[in-house]
Amino acid sequence: MQRYKDPEARDKMNPFAEQEAWEEHQIGKSKLQFGSKDRKRSSDDYQYVFEDGIDFVKSSVIEGTQHEEDSDQEDIDEKDMLKRELQDERKTLPIYKFRDELLKAVEEYQVIVIVGETGSGKTTQIPQYLHEAGYTAKGKVACTQPRRVAAMSVAARVSQEMGVKLGHEVGYSIRFEDCTSEKTLIKYMTDGMLLREFLGEPDLASYSVVMVDEAHERTLSTDILFGLVKDISRFRPDLKLLISSATLDAEKFSDYFDSAPIFKIPGRRYPVEVHYTKAPEADYIDAAIVTVLQIHVTQPPGDILVFLTGQEEIETIDEILKHRTRGLGTKIAELLICPIYANLPTELQAKIFEPTPEGARKVVLATNIAETSLTIDGIKYVVDPGFCKIKSYNPRTGMESLLINPISKASANQRAGRSGRTGPGKCFRLYTSYNYMHDLEDNTVPEIQRTNLANVVLTLKSLGIHDLVNFDFMDPPPSEALLKALEQLFALSALNSRGELTKTGRRMAEFPLDPMLSKMIVASEKYKCSDEVISIASMLSVGNSIFYRPKDKQVHADNARLNFHTGNVGDHIALLNVYNSWKETDYSTQWCYENYIQVRSMKRARDIRDQLEGLLERVEIEISSNASDLDAIKKAITSGKNGSYRTVKNPQTVTELKPDWLVEIAPHYYQLKDVDDTGTKKLPKGQGRAAL
Numbered sequence: 001m002q003r004y005k006d007p008e009a010r011d012k013m014n015p016f017a018e019q020e021a022w023e024e025h026q027i028g029k030s031k032l033q034f035g036s037k038d039r040k041r042s043s044d045d046y047q048y049v050f051e052d053g054i055d056f057v058k059s060s061v062i063e064g065t066q067h068e069e070d071s072d073q074e075d076i077d078e079k080d081m082l083k084r085e086l087q088d089e090r091k092t093l094p095i096y097k098f099r100d101e102l103l104k105a106v107e108e109y110q111v112i113v114i115v116g117e118t119g120s121g122k123t124t125q126i127p128q129y130l131h132e133a134g135y136t137a138k139g140k141v142a143c144t145q146p147r148r149v150a151a152m153s154v155a156a157r158v159s160q161e162m163g164v165k166l167g168h169e170v171g172y173s174i175r176f177e178d179c180t181s182e183k184t185l186i187k188y189m190t191d192g193m194l195l196r197e198f199l200g201e202p203d204l205a206s207y208s209v210v211m212v213d214e215a216h217e218r219t220l221s222t223d224i225l226f227g228l229v230k231d232i233s234r235f236r237p238d239l240k241l242l243i244s245s246a247t248l249d250a251e252k253f254s255d256y257f258d259s260a261p262i263f264k265i266p267g268r269r270y271p272v273e274v275h276y277t278k279a280p281e282a283d284y285i286d287a288a289i290v291t292v293l294q295i296h297v298t299q300p301p302g303d304i305l306v307f308l309t310g311q312e313e314i315e316t317i318d319e320i321l322k323h324r325t326r327g328l329g330t331k332i333a334e335l336l337i338c339p340i341y342a343n344l345p346t347e348l349q350a351k352i353f354e355p356t357p358e359g360a361r362k363v364v365l366a367t368n369i370a371e372t373s374l375t376i377d378g379i380k381y382v383v384d385p386g387f388c389k390i391k392s393y394n395p396r397t398g399m400e401s402l403l404i405n406p407i408s409k410a411s412a413n414q415r416a417g418r419s420g421r422t423g424p425g426k427c428f429r430l431y432t433s434y435n436y437m438h439d440l441e442d443n444t445v446p447e448i449q450r451t452n453l454a455n456v457v458l459t460l461k462s463l464g465i466h467d468l469v470n471f472d473f474m475d476p477p478p479s480e481a482l483l484k485a486l487e488q489l490f491a492l493s494a495l496n497s498r499g500e501l502t503k504t505g506r507r508m509a510e511f512p513l514d515p516m517l518s519k520m521i522v523a524s525e526k527y528k529c530s531d532e533v534i535s536i537a538s539m540l541s542v543g544n545s546i547f548y549r550p551k552d553k554q555v556h557a558d559n560a561r562l563n564f565h566t567g568n569v570g571d572h573i574a575l576l577n578v579y580n581s582w583k584e585t586d587y588s589t590q591w592c593y594e595n596y597i598q599v600r601s602m603k604r605a606r607d608i609r610d611q612l613e614g615l616l617e618r619v620e621i622e623i624s625s626n627a628s629d630l631d632a633i634k635k636a637i638t639s640g641k642n643g644s645y646r647t648v649k650n651p652q653t654v655t656e657l658k659p660d661w662l663v664e665i666a667p668h669y670y671q672l673k674d675v676d677d678t679g680t681k682k683l684p685k686g687q688g689r690a691a692l
């Protein structure tokens with residue numbers, strides 16, 4: 001045992017000894033409630049519990065999941081063995097017993113709704129069953145995922161099970177990354193990518209089956225896909241549609257797809273004990289850390305899954321946990337910390353699926369991705385702070401923001417269920433049972449009802465769907481949001497005043513980007529600066545992970561960053577400066593280190609840029625550089641703006657634009673609109689500055 005300096009500390013470490021701190025419930029039936037006792041603590045309380053000791057928290061980095069083909073006999077034997085093992089494993093999944101029944105149903109019906117507990121094998125097995133039954137002889141099998149990481153990781157798993165190289169028979173396609181080939185029969189892809197495929201192939205002729213997976217997530221793209229696949233299924237009777245979902249409210253999907261039959265896969269589900277905190281937690285990050293340590297020190301073996309809202313939180317907790325467990329002493333098991341979020345590099349993602357070494361415990365720090373999209377084996381404990389990041393949209397201003405919000409009851413129950421897949425589990429909710437009962441909504445509002453629709457409207461218009469009001473939405477978006485999207489696209493000259501797609505709009509639709517960025521690229525033709533503008537668009541597409549700001553070197557990092565702003569240029573030009581400077585060093589990694597730039601993000605930007613260059617060719621825009629004319633570049637950037645001008649609050653961080661450019665760039669809009677109505681501000685000619 002570790003030595004405690006404070007005799008009380010031991011009890012503090014054990015919430016289950018200190019039962020008064022928790023109310024205990026069992027899913028379905030309320031079990032016990034303990035008396036109360038004020039349980040004040042801070043995370044620092046526990047720091048002294050751990051004596052200095054050996055530093056045993058290893059950050060084991062697992063190399064990529066892809067193996068190079070090797071003619072070495074030993075290697076082949078090993079591969080064969082792995083394949084055989086995996087084949088046996090496949091037969092243990094709950095779905096396996098229903099294989100033939102399911103295939104029969106697919107043969108009989110054109111559309112089926114499939115419902116099954118997470119981990120039952122829907123995503124990995126159904127496409128393989130269809131392949132084995134001969135469907136891939138008639139066309140590809142598509143399986144859509146709301147998240148990139150899920151598409152990649154599931155494709156990797158299935159290619160392993162089939163013993164083929166990833167990207168050959170089994171591949172994946174996500175934005176800016178196409179890992180498929182001529183050979184590909186089973187294609188995992190994000191729902192957004194399938195949506196884009198409609199642009200090139202409106203009847204999805206090259207597919208024999210489309211499986212819209214994780215339908216319960218109701219992402220914007222999934223909702224639009226529903227309407228499109230329902231439509232094409234009418235004139236393509238040979239196309240099979242599978243709508244699969246992890247939750248039981250499948251009737252809604254069935255109703256929407258003209259009373260399609262529902263196929264239920266009874267899952268294995270072990271009881272899960274749900275624990276609530278007695279009082280609301282002021283700081284869920286701190287509470288999550290303490291709970292993880294408590295579980296680690298007091299609970300029997302089994303891995304821990306913590307649900308967090310995003311990369312930043314995950315990195316913070318990762319760091320703190322590593323720090324706190326340093327010096328735990330050899331009597332306490334090793335705690336392996338595995339983060340998983342959308343932007344985590346592929347080679348690190350595989351780590352969460354590696355079996356936990358004997359005697360160690362794994363703690364997976366995950367975003368919502370682990371709620372239903374990814375099945376992680378071996379989880380026995382779930383820590384649920386009760387929050388997720390969710391996009392919200394104000395149609396009045398046209399502004400979108402990501403906010404941390406309480407989850408729904410449906411989500412909370414999905415999360416709890418992750419602990420009971422392979423045996424009885426425990427879920428620690430960092431909120432009270434009162435919160436659960438009274439504050440959480442039953443279900444999450446579908447994304448289509450809380451997002452900017454400009455992108456979707458542009459895609460639908462380019463698919464020839466003009467009558468958006470009568471589009472067959474499962475849940476229609478608010479008409480205010482539709483109107484705002486039309487107005488934005490009009491301001492960007494993507495639509496004319498009759499709401500029809502213009503040539504500009506058609507070109508914009510070719511780019512898998514936000515319409516503002518696509519417009520900026522299309523406009524760069526006129527200002528002869530496409531070379532610079534695609535660099536900027538690529539850098540913006542990477543997100544805000546370009547600059548690295550370590551806690552102990554913030555001043556240095558900030559100074560390095562300021563160098564790119566020389567001449568008081570705005571953010572966009574600064575990003576261009578970063579990209580060009582990196583290019584001048586021949587894409588040097590060392591240069592990135594010296595300038596506090598994340599080399600990984602830069603590589604991704606370069607990759608995206610290559611693809612945007614290819615798309616420029618497709619819309620017949622020449623690559624031309626106009627590096628010395630900053631005004632030209634800024635004008636192209638301004639073209640990508642759509643009437644949402646704000647007066648400058650923070651002048652160092654924005655690209656400066658001259659108000660008369662607005663009239664030059666978008667006269668149709670600036671003569672027509674009194675922008676004040678929509679809460680945005682039209683700037684009088686020649687006055688002040690506006691922010692982009």
Ligand code: CDP
Pocket residue numbers: 093116117118119120121122123124125153154157353372373374375377
């Ligand atoms: O889609 P569903 O939640 O029904 O299950 P699945 O994703 O097909 O997962 C079935 C099983 O495949 C899981 O229990 C995991 O054991 C395994 N799997 C894996 O090991 N690695 C992955 N990347 C995905 C699945």
Ligand code: MG
Pocket residue numbers: 119122123124213372373
């Ligand atoms: Mg799945």
